[in-house]
Amino acid sequence: MGFIDVIKAKAKADKKTIVLPESMDRRTWVAAEKILKEDLANLVIIGTPEDIGAHSEGLDVSGATIINPQTYEKTQEYIDLFVELRKSKGMTPEKAKETILSDYAYYGCLMIKNGDADGMVSGACHSTANTLRPCLQVIKTKPGTKLVSAFFLMEVPDCDLGSNGTFVFADCGLNQNPNPEELAAIAVSSAESFKMLTGEEPKVAMLSHSSKGSAKHADVDKVVEATKLAKEMAPELALDGELQLDAAIVPEVGASKAPDSKVAGHANVLVFPDLDAGNIGYKLVQRLGKAEAYGPMCQGIAKPVNDLSRGCSAEDIVGVVAITAVQCQNQ
Numbered sequence: 001m002g003f004i005d006v007i008k009a010k011a012k013a014d015k016k017t018i019v020l021p022e023s024m025d026r027r028t029w030v031a032a033e034k035i036l037k038e039d040l041a042n043l044v045i046i047g048t049p050e051d052i053g054a055h056s057e058g059l060d061v062s063g064a065t066i067i068n069p070q071t072y073e074k075t076q077e078y079i080d081l082f083v084e085l086r087k088s089k090g091m092t093p094e095k096a097k098e099t100i101l102s103d104y105a106y107y108g109c110l111m112i113k114n115g116d117a118d119g120m121v122s123g124a125c126h127s128t129a130n131t132l133r134p135c136l137q138v139i140k141t142k143p144g145t146k147l148v149s150a151f152f153l154m155e156v157p158d159c160d161l162g163s164n165g166t167f168v169f170a171d172c173g174l175n176q177n178p179n180p181e182e183l184a185a186i187a188v189s190s191a192e193s194f195k196m197l198t199g200e201e202p203k204v205a206m207l208s209h210s211s212k213g214s215a216k217h218a219d220v221d222k223v224v225e226a227t228k229l230a231k232e233m234a235p236e237l238a239l240d241g242e243l244q245l246d247a248a249i250v251p252e253v254g255a256s257k258a259p260d261s262k263v264a265g266h267a268n269v270l271v272f273p274d275l276d277a278g279n280i281g282y283k284l285v286q287r288l289g290k291a292e293a294y295g296p297m298c299q300g301i302a303k304p305v306n307d308l309s310r311g312c313s314a315e316d317i318v319g320v321v322a323i324t325a326v327q328c329q330n331q
């Protein structure tokens, strides 16, 4: 069984309720039909009849709960909750109503915050900033964590590197230019995500254009400092840096460029130095390496809310929903 089949089996074993707020995109409905058929999750889809239009035509989504936010009995409860949560930021009842009725990512996050759903997947037709801002504002970081970051679970076909082609890549979606403390936090969260989703031991590489001092630059210093901080935060973790990508994942190159490292050549968690590298890196592996790329998924958030690339397929949505359901089980 591949990674995603294992995740789907786990999702089925203890079904969670996942919100899909993008009723205005046909991929949501195609994915919903598959999710219901495979019995992976209970689904709540948010939308007025006008939003839904013809997008669900010809599909059997009778098992989903469809909520019209204009008429749903709990809409006022969500408005009140939003005002309560954001009043120190100037939120008013009028603004709250306008926001949640026009931007269903807020509506979905408030459902989760209110205990009416377990997780949410969105982003097929909204940018990452517009998808993640609501969850950062409403759901917030989980206790003991200061930073939310975004990772991809990558499944590279016919690959014996990493964990037989399975990797976590981070941060590929959220933090644009993390400082050393933030990079260290991303590394530790990514190791936890890898362990939780694959059950295997993470081996974390802090990526750079330098391996163990081979290049000098402030960008390299940032990764060296982040590596030191991450080791202090999680001394038990197999983590090393700074490493170039080949030194991180190819055993012979790792042995030659970083001979004393236990991680070099064997990394399955790749921490990119900034969002340019992370976002470009995952798309290269996805598009040229034909890898499955599930994400960007949030880590460090109090409840599972996950993004999608606007270039995603319905099948990608199915995979991210299954992963989200498993994250919900591990809350």
Ligand SMILES: CC(C)(COP(=O)(O)OP(=O)(O)OC[C@H]1O[C@@H](n2cnc3c(N)ncnc32)[C@H](O)[C@@H]1OP(=O)(O)O)[C@@H](O)C(=O)NCCC(=O)NCCS
Pocket (backbone or CB within 6 Å): 089, 128, 129, 130, 132, 133, 136, 137, 141, 146, 147, 148, 149, 172, 173, 174, 175, 176, 279, 296
């Ligand atoms: C997500 C993003 C929009 C947040 O930035 P923003 O809109 O300027 O929002 P703010 O900085 O005002 O933050 C909004 C709230 O989220 C919180 N927040 C922002 N980033 C956070 C993080 N990484 N972890 C935890 N909380 C965070 C802030 O503390 C703030 O909380 P508050 O309003 O309760 O005080 C921004 O980080 C971003 O655009 N990232 C890049 C996304 C992207 O384009 N990715 C590429 C494609 S995947």
Ligand SMILES: CC(=O)OP(=O)(O)O
Pocket (backbone or CB within 6 Å): 123, 126, 127, 128, 172, 173, 279, 295, 296, 308, 309, 310, 311
């Ligand atoms: C993750 C990502 O790059 O998202 P999008 O393609 O929607 O910008």
